[in-house]
Amino acid sequence: MSIKGKANIVGIFEHPTRKADDKSLFQLHAECAQGALADAGLTKNDIDGYFCASGDTPGLGALSMIDYLGLKLRHWDSTDTGGSSYLLQVGHAAEAIAAGKCSIALITLAGRPRTEGQATGTAPRAAAVQSAETAFENPYAPATANMYAMCAMRHMYQYGTTSEQLAWVKVAASHHAQYNPHAMLRDVVTVEDVVNSPMIADPLHRLDCCVISDGGGAIIVAAPEVAKSLKRPLVKIIGAGEAPKHQQGGQIDLTYSGAVWSGPAAFAEAGVKPADIKYASIYDSFTITVVMQIEDLGFCEKGQGGRFVSDGNLISGTGKLPFNTDGGGLCNNHPSNRGGLTKVVEAVRQLRGEAHPKVQVANCDIALAHGTGGSLGTRHGAATVIMERE
Amino acid sequence: MQSQERKIQAPVPNLETKAFWDATAEGKLMVGKCEACGKLHYYPRAICPFCFGDKTELQQVSGNGTIYTYSVMRRAPIPYAIAYVTLAEGPTMMTNIVDCDLDQIKIGQAVKLVFKPSDGGPPVPMFTPL
Numbered sequence: 378m379s380i381k382g383k384a385n386i387v388g389i390f391e392h393p394t395r396k397a398d399d400k401s402l403f404q405l406h407a408e409c410a411q412g413a414l415a416d417a418g419l420t421k422n423d424i425d426g427y428f429c430a431s432g433d434t435p436g437l438g439a440l441s442m443i444d445y446l447g448l449k450l451r452h453w454d455s456t457d458t459g460g461s462s463y464l465l466q467v468g469h470a471a472e473a474i475a476a477g478k479c480s481i482a483l484i485t486l487a488g489r490p491r492t493e494g495q496a497t498g499t500a501p502r503a504a505a506v507q508s509a510e511t512a513f514e515n516p517y518a519p520a521t522a523n524m525y526a527m528c529a530m531r532h533m534y535q536y537g538t539t540s541e542q543l544a545w546v547k548v549a550a551s552h553h554a555q556y557n558p559h560a561m562l563r564d565v566v567t568v569e570d571v572v573n574s575p576m577i578a579d580p581l582h583r584l585d586c587c588v589i590s591d592g593g594g595a596i597i598v599a600a601p602e603v604a605k606s607l608k609r610p611l612v613k614i615i616g617a618g619e620a621p622k623h624q625q626g627g628q629i630d631l632t633y634s635g636a637v638w639s640g641p642a643a644f645a646e647a648g649v650k651p652a653d654i655k656y657a658s659i660y661d662s663f664t665i666t667v668v669m670q671i672e673d674l675g676f677c678e679k680g681q682g683g684r685f686v687s688d689g690n691l692i693s694g695t696g697k698l699p700f701n702t703d704g705g706g707l708c709n710n711h712p713s714n715r716g717g718l719t720k721v722v723e724a725v726r727q728l729r730g731e732a733h734p735k736v737q738v739a740n741c742d743i744a745l746a747h748g749t750g751g752s753l754g755t756r757h758g759a760a761t762v763i764m765e766r767e
Numbered sequence: 768m769q770s771q772e773r774k775i776q777a778p779v780p781n782l783e784t785k786a787f788w789d790a791t792a793e794g795k796l797m798v799g800k801c802e803a804c805g806k807l808h809y810y811p812r813a814i815c816p817f818c819f820g821d822k823t824e825l826q827q828v829s830g831n832g833t834i835y836t837y838s839v840m841r842r843a844p845i846p847y848a849i850a851y852v853t854l855a856e857g858p859t860m861m862t863n864i865v866d867c868d869l870d871q872i873k874i875g876q877a878v879k880l881v882f883k884p885s886d887g888g889p890p891v892p893m894f895t896p897l
Contacts, residue, residue: 499840499842499843501776501843504776504777504779507779507781509810509812510810511778511779512778512779512780512781512784512788512810513778513809513810513860513861514861515776515778516775516776516777516778516885516891517849517861517862517863517891517893518773518776518840518843518847518849518863519849519861520840522840522842523838523840523849524849526838527836527837527838527849527850527851528836529838530836530837530838530874531835531836531874534836534874534875575841575842576841577840577841577842578838578839578840578841578842579837579838579839579841580838581838625816626806626808626809626815626816626817626858627798627807627808627809627810627857627858627859627860628858628859629835629851629853629859631835631836631851755861
């Protein structure tokens, strides 16, 4: 069974807050749900499916969140793959709708890492959780930044990628963020600004890293007949793919991500090629994340990602592959340290023609949203979603 | 920048990994070996991650390896080098590069095994440039 054309994205919402020191986590989830329902023109009691990631919904799986929201459901799923969870959940929601298990599915994300003062990227992991690998990794102080930095270091060694090429990813994001009044960082930066910013973990500089922000978002996925009864532009899901990648028993290769599997699966289901994609939301936890995923999704040859992103090639209006026109995680928003949901939101805005006029892609009929959650340096879940305007 | 000693989080051995950590206390680094498929794996497991064979054993390695990749964490109270080292026997493992100038570390560099004390647990295998 394919999900192609079996479900639509009918509602989206990105919480405008970037520092929620006056709201609880559960309240943020609920406000995001309200926002997406309003966008769709639906009400709470229409929801019969709920999808989230257990990592940002404290309690047993999704149960506390479902209780707080007061939902009556036929289907739910709280699979957590880190920041890519919400991309994965769009696919899972489409599967459930295609199978008749629910017809209107709500997906929410929220978090307050900025208010809580988390040193998200640089603090080593705590010993609290003992997974199978913990004893073999935690003594070495893996953080988020140095794990991605090791991918960048190897990419540079193996393919000749440069810091200046990585910087172009941030430059493009900043060009888009200047038009987003909610973006945390709205100043346009140059390649020099990026490579001259303080070194965090060699070879990644401060401006190679995404922002830390509070906030959240929500998506509503619904059956096509529901979508056609609403007043919003029609955006249908035509392909989805997901794949875990891990350390492979010690046969470690950090030059590629799980997108080498999730991407082709999504393209095959959608029946489209990378060249057909008019706009791409690509998870940008760090600049290297974008370069690797662009290669793995097939937008360029392996190892050519640095060259591909250079010279403004990701900037809407001038570049070959307009990406993250909201400013992405690098400039706009990375709520709960999880960037997957906002990737879908901006792709839907593009397909509806509701992106900022300065960054709206002309005739945007097919868009892709992709992310990896967890860490490219150890274990991660990749998820790809391809959507089409009807 | 010369590397400095930092407090190392203690590994917590469990029933499956106790023998590995007992060996580090004797100055030995072990990897997993599967009797069925013959492949070496890391970290060591009771069940082979390649073929699900349930007869695995620990095999001592030479302690020689090369740096696959690394990063110096500059934003830490005491900067340190995290790395993946590919052992001469095949598997690649997460580790630290220690007792060296952090600015001179390179991918492909030959390294050898050393052990560093952890904060209340068994010693931890790390590597230093030859």
